[in-house]
Amino acid sequence: MNSHIYAVLHDVESMIVKTWRKRLSFRIACVLIAVVIVLAILGPHIAPYPRQGMGIDIDRSRALKPPSLEHILGTDSLGRDVLSRILFALNRAIISCIVVIAVSLILGIFIGSYAAIGSKIFEILISYFTELLLALPSVLLASLLSILMGGGYWSILIALIMTWFPWYSRIAYLQARSLRDLDFVKLPIYYGLSRWYVIQKHIAPNIVAPMLIEALSDTGSVVLEISTITFLFGIGVKSIEEPDLGMMIAYSLRDITVAPWTFLAPSATLALIAISFTLFSEMIYEEYHPVLKKRWWLWF
Amino acid sequence: MLTLNYIIKRIFISILLILGIVAITFILTQFTPGDPAVIWAGKPRGPGAAIAIAKAREYLGLNLPIYQRLALHIYRFFVGDWGLSVEFKQPVSYLVVRNFVASLEIVIYSFAIAIPLSMWMGTKASLSRGGLADKCIYFVSVILAGMPRFLVAALIYLALYIVGYGYLGLRVAPMYTTFSGPTGMITIDSLLLGRLDIFIDSFLRLIPTAIALSTYPIGVVARVVRVSLSETLEEEYVREAISLGLPRKVIVNKYARPNIVPVIAQLVGLLFSYMILETMVIENVFSREGLGTLISRAIAASDYPLIIGATVFTAIVLIVVNTLADIVQAITNPRVQL
Amino acid sequence: MVLAIQSRELYIGYEVEESATLWVVEKLGIEVEHKTTFCLIGESGCGKSTIGNAIAGLLPPYARTRGQLVIFDKIVIDRDKRFFNGVRGKIVVKIPQDPASSLNPFMTIGKQLSLAIKHHYPNLSEKDVVNKAVELLEEVRLDKAVFNLYPHQLSGGMKQRAAIALALVPEPKIVVADEPTSALDAYLRFAMSTLLKNLQKEWELTLIFITHDISVARYVCDKIAVIYAGRVVELGKAYEVLESPRHPYTELLLESVPRRLSRKRLADIPGMPPHPGKYPPGCKFHTRCPYVFDRCRYEEPLLIFLNSRAVRCWKYYGYSA
Numbered sequence: 023m024n025s026h027i028y029a030v031l032h033d034v035e036s037m038i039v040k041t042w043r044k045r046l047s048f049r050i051a052c053v054l055i056a057v058v059i060v061l062a063i064l065g066p067h068i069a070p071y072p073r074q075g076m077g078i079d080i081d082r083s084r085a086l087k088p089p090s091l092e093h094i095l096g097t098d099s100l101g102r103d104v105l106s107r108i109l110f111a112l113n114r115a116i117i118s119c120i121v122v123i124a125v126s127l128i129l130g131i132f133i134g135s136y137a138a139i140g141s142k143i144f145e146i147l148i149s150y151f152t153e154l155l156l157a158l159p160s161v162l163l164a165s166l167l168s169i170l171m172g173g174g175y176w177s178i179l180i181a182l183i184m185t186w187f188p189w190y191s192r193i194a195y196l197q198a199r200s201l202r203d204l205d206f207v208k209l210p211i212y213y214g215l216s217r218w219y220v221i222q223k224h225i226a227p228n229i230v231a232p233m234l235i236e237a238l239s240d241t242g243s244v245v246l247e248i249s250t251i252t253f254l255f256g257i258g259v260k261s262i263e264e265p266d267l268g269m270m271i272a273y274s275l276r277d278i279t280v281a282p283w284t285f286l287a288p289s290a291t292l293a294l295i296a297i298s299f300t301l302f303s304e305m306i307y308e309e310y311h312p313v314l315k316k317r318w319w320l321w322f
Numbered sequence: 323m324l325t326l327n328y329i330i331k332r333i334f335i336s337i338l339l340i341l342g343i344v345a346i347t348f349i350l351t352q353f354t355p356g357d358p359a360v361i362w363a364g365k366p367r368g369p370g371a372a373i374a375i376a377k378a379r380e381y382l383g384l385n386l387p388i389y390q391r392l393a394l395h396i397y398r399f400f401v402g403d404w405g406l407s408v409e410f411k412q413p414v415s416y417l418v419v420r421n422f423v424a425s426l427e428i429v430i431y432s433f434a435i436a437i438p439l440s441m442w443m444g445t446k447a448s449l450s451r452g453g454l455a456d457k458c459i460y461f462v463s464v465i466l467a468g469m470p471r472f473l474v475a476a477l478i479y480l481a482l483y484i485v486g487y488g489y490l491g492l493r494v495a496p497m498y499t500t501f502s503g504p505t506g507m508i509t510i511d512s513l514l515l516g517r518l519d520i521f522i523d524s525f526l527r528l529i530p531t532a533i534a535l536s537t538y539p540i541g542v543v544a545r546v547v548r549v550s551l552s553e554t555l556e557e558e559y560v561r562e563a564i565s566l567g568l569p570r571k572v573i574v575n576k577y578a579r580p581n582i583v584p585v586i587a588q589l590v591g592l593l594f595s596y597m598i599l600e601t602m603v604i605e606n607v608f609s610r611e612g613l614g615t616l617i618s619r620a621i622a623a624s625d626y627p628l629i630i631g632a633t634v635f636t637a638i639v640l641i642v643v644n645t646l647a648d649i650v651q652a653i654t655n656p657r658v659q660l
Numbered sequence: 661m662v663l664a665i666q667s668r669e670l671y672i673g674y675e676v677e678e679s680a681t682l683w684v685v686e687k688l689g690i691e692v693e694h695k696t697t698f699c700l701i702g703e704s705g706c707g708k709s710t711i712g713n714a715i716a717g718l719l720p721p722y723a724r725t726r727g728q729l730v731i732f733d734k735i736v737i738d739r740d741k742r743f744f745n746g747v748r749g750k751i752v753v754k755i756p757q758d759p760a761s762s763l764n765p766f767m768t769i770g771k772q773l774s775l776a777i778k779h780h781y782p783n784l785s786e787k788d789v790v791n792k793a794v795e796l797l798e799e800v801r802l803d804k805a806v807f808n809l810y811p812h813q814l815s816g817g818m819k820q821r822a823a824i825a826l827a828l829v830p831e832p833k834i835v836v837a838d839e840p841t842s843a844l845d846a847y848l849r850f851a852m853s854t855l856l857k858n859l860q861k862e863w864e865l866t867l868i869f870i871t872h873d874i875s876v877a878r879y880v881c882d883k884i885a886v887i888y889a890g891r892v893v894e895l896g897k898a899y900e901v902l903e904s905p906r907h908p909y910t911e912l913l914l915e916s917v918p919r920r921l922s923r924k925r926l927a928d929i930p931g932m933p934p935h936p937g938k939y940p941p942g943c944k945f946h947t948r949c950p951y952v953f954d955r956c957r958y959e960e961p962l963l964i965f966l967n968s969r970a971v972r973c974w975k976y977y978g979y980s981a
């Protein structure tokens with residue numbers, strides 16, 4: 023298993039290195055992603071006003087201050103430093119995004135490949151179930167779950183996992199189906215090894231590298247989707263403590279005409295994350311695409 | 323013939339999926355953790371709570387045997403009796419359909435803006451792939467798709483506000499709020515009923531939201547068109563057309579373009595779900611009534627019946643849209659290998 | 661005697677990475693007389709299609725060239741510049757290698773034919789266009805009904821015929837047929853070769869016939885060029901080359917074809933053809949040649965002319981027959 027993991031990481035690494043050498047926008051995207059991740063990890067420790075960042079320290083007397091040396095990105099309507107809030111929120115956004123992606127990837131790979139090599143009935147059931155889940159809108163699912171479970175944030179994550187893993191299971195299914203007639207998958211099943219074992223040993227290692235790239239490319243969308251949902255959740259909420267990009271944006275919406283920075287700073291952060299992740303994956307895709315990597319013009 | 327078979331099969335599958343949705347709603351209303359009646363009544367507190375819960379219990383038929391409950395549920399589902407909204411005290415199906423259609427209007431207009439524009443952008447980019455025009459179009463589309471929709475919407479709103487048109491958010495001017503028509507889409511209704519003044523008013527109010535929403539499909543579709551057109555231009559049959567000395571225009575429009583119609587049909591189906599989400603955001607930014615404003619109020623009030631109704635309705639619409647997209651794809655692609 | 665095609669030290673390559681070019685065809689020097697059939701023969705990947713595309717003016721924008729290619733006194737490839745305006749689609753057209761992928765799947769055959777006809781004869785009436793299309797279909801022995809069918813409704817042989825009909829629309833002088841028979845079965849292969857042979861006579865075409873099938877080449881061609889690793893290794897009249905091959909590669913290639921009468925053992929050529937970019941030094945065939953000697957390994961042989969034919973092999977150096 024270790025050697026498999028090593029091989030997969032090696033594949034991904036060589037893709038990244040090759041693209042890095044060729045494309046400037048890929049380098050920029052990589053640097054931005056690295057900065058975002060470092061900030062997300064260090065955020066709570068380097069935030070200038072950690073108590074305001076957490077949302078505890080509220081002081082209306084310094085509300086809606088424009089950007090200055092003291093508060094680089096200004097303050098929001100409850101007098102909290104926007105930069106500190108963003109740093110705290112970034113931490114949370116990245117962690118929840120990683121949780122969503124990782125869980126849906128693992129679920130997707132296993133369910134998808136099991137559908138490909140399992141029995142026919144199971145295959146059909148899974149394909150219908152996947153399509154059904156894909157039809158459910160994630161916000162509404164999240165709000166249903168939040169009413170049922172009482173917890174706000176976890177229900178959002180679960181709803182996202184429920185709507186994202188069908189994608190991965192569909193991709194994994196298609197890839198595993200192309201493998202299932204090959205000897206190294208067929209023979210072990212024929213000799214009676216368990217299907218889970220075959221998936222772990224023979225299928226997953228072979229499909230994980232392209233799916234990892236796929237997942238990386240979705241990271242930006244997941245961050246966006248989480249904050250879009252929290253934005254919609256936050257619209258109705260009267261007062262918020264928790265640092266979350268979507269909630270911050272929802273809450274600052276009413277001050278947009280008087281204090282645009284409270285709105286623009288978190289939105290721009292989100293845009294930056296989403297754009298750099300998209301560029302990251304698309305550049306790799308282009309570099310390995312037999313047609314796109316070449317120049318072309320109307321030569322005839 | 324194969325196409326027809328495929329279409330029938332596809333419709334059959336979508337009916338199955340809708341039945342699956344009915345099953346899910348049954349489970350969600352009858353077997354919730356805790357007391358289903360409490361949740362159905364919106365977790366009420368205060369003096370009226372006991373009465374509300376008792377009403378919900380009666381509505382859900384919690385003391386009936388399970389097969390009767392199932393029968394009742396299926397009957398109500400197809401009749402359109404989806405319960406009473408806790409927050410708005412109105413029938414759920416009425417609220418959901420009315421607001422969904424209002425949101426759908428924006429989605430349709432934004433596709434109408436986005437598809438021609440992104441076709442043009444994608445074609446332009448792929449015809450000079452690797453060149454300056456391609457790079458510009460590529461980065462513009464990445465930025466458009468990557469920007470959160472509330473940022474786009476808010477920028478447009480700010481711009482309008484500064485110019486002095488900040489009120490353009492609402493669906494219609496206050497004096498026309500009583501106006502209603504057969505489809506529920508105000509621009510179409512007003513045209514059908516010959517009220518040009520309402521049409522112009524509502525159209526102007528719709529444009530900023532539609533533009534804000536269209537940035538997402540523009541960014542995505544332009545890139546997909548670029549990729550699939552580039553692939554098509556390397557196909558053998560395009561090279562044959564070049565070999566015959568056909569003019570560029572014919573080669574691009576008649577040989578390369580038809581290939582991307584099925585691709586776009588499928589893509590529109592896939593984008594639809596995310597577009598609904600984005601519309602909700604935009605409606606909130608412009609405080610325009612529609613599904614988005616409805617849902618965010620429902621969330622705040624724990625309005626369970628309304629949210630279930632909205633979920634189910636959107637899911638069904640999505641299933642129908644995706645089925646349509648697949649059918650369009652099957653029809654426009656004469657190479658039937660299904 | 662009119663020369664239809666003449667190439668002088670032509671190099672063709674593809675730019676695979678930025679500023680790294682994979683030279684596929686090197687030192688190509690051929691002369692093709694007008695109204696004859698010229699055959700290019702060789703293993704898969706030796707660059708036959710690349711040569712065909714170069715002649716038909718279909719090199720993609722990322723292809724690189726050196727040397728010169730002349731078609732009827734017009735220089736169409738001059739070092740890295742290509743001038744195919746007025747040549748491509750008027751004087752020279754190509755019949756594709758794979759009929760399945762070479763017709764537009766979104767249009768009926770009739771629509772494709774009429775589009776091309778309308779472009780080449782702008783002042784024909786709508787009815788004449790249809791008539792001409794049907795005429796062309798009959799020319800390639802296709803039924804009229806094909807006019808309203810989509811490519812996926814046709815069999816492989818019919819697709820190939822439809823592609824030929826399309827290629828005849830501009831009334832070209834040169835037709836490049838890139839393995840027109842390789843996707844067909846043995847019987848159709850014969851029928852298709854006959855069709856092309858007859859068309860060549862009737863329409864007085866110069867036919868560049870690309871194939872890896874020696875029996876077809878023997879049947880159709882006047883002159884033949886054997887290609888190995890992007891080079892012409894043997895050039896001459898078809899019957900001479902195929903009856904008494906001189907180059908070791910041609911010998912082996914002919915041996916690998918079972919002849920009906922002699923029932924000779926089917927001898928495969930040992931080893932693999934080299935890939936472009938990994939051509940060996942010296943004679944490109946020395947890794948597989950049974951007669952290899954020292955000189956072959958470090959010095960590339962020149963084309964050595966022996967009477968009416970030319971051979972690229974050190975064995976014949978200083979040999980005059």
Ligand SMILES: Nc1ncnc2c1ncn2[C@@H]1O[C@H](COP(=O)(O)OP(=O)(O)OP(=O)(O)O)[C@@H](O)[C@H]1O
Pocket residue numbers: 674676682684703704705706707708709710711720757872935936
């Ligand atoms: N568009 C291209 N880009 C890069 N390399 C190419 C391209 N087309 C062909 N090549 C390379 O050029 C070499 C010769 O290709 P070509 O198609 O001319 O061979 P061929 O003799 O026609 O083979 P076949 O019998 O399989 O058709 C191949 O090794 C191929 O990898």
Ligand code: SF4
Pocket residue numbers: 907908909943944945946947949950951952953956961972973974975
């Ligand atoms: S030059 Fe030498 S290696 Fe090349 S074909 Fe002749 S004998 Fe063989």
Ligand SMILES: [Mg+2]
Pocket residue numbers: 708709710757838839
């Ligand atoms: Mg070829």
